[in-house]
Amino acid sequence: MTEDEADLAENWALVKTPLGEPWSGRARYAAAMFLYKRGLMNAETLEVYRLCSRLDHQDPLSLIRQRGCGKDWLEKMGG
16 A cells, blocks of 8 residues: 555544544544545535534534535445
8 A cells, every 4th residue: 555545544534533532523624624635525515524623522424414515525425
């Protein structure tokens, strides 16, 4: 695995950090920023992760569904 592939795999794992863990919102947001810069997420979806970054228990996917801003992202995340 190349370094680039390893970075991508690590950030996919971080964006799926379980809710409620300390600093998990910030970890998800950092990973979302990485994936956004790779063109894997749109700006509206990234904004949801930013809003949730200080709320470790808040599920960004539920807000994305409510806002209807990341249908492609939801498919990538498995629903």
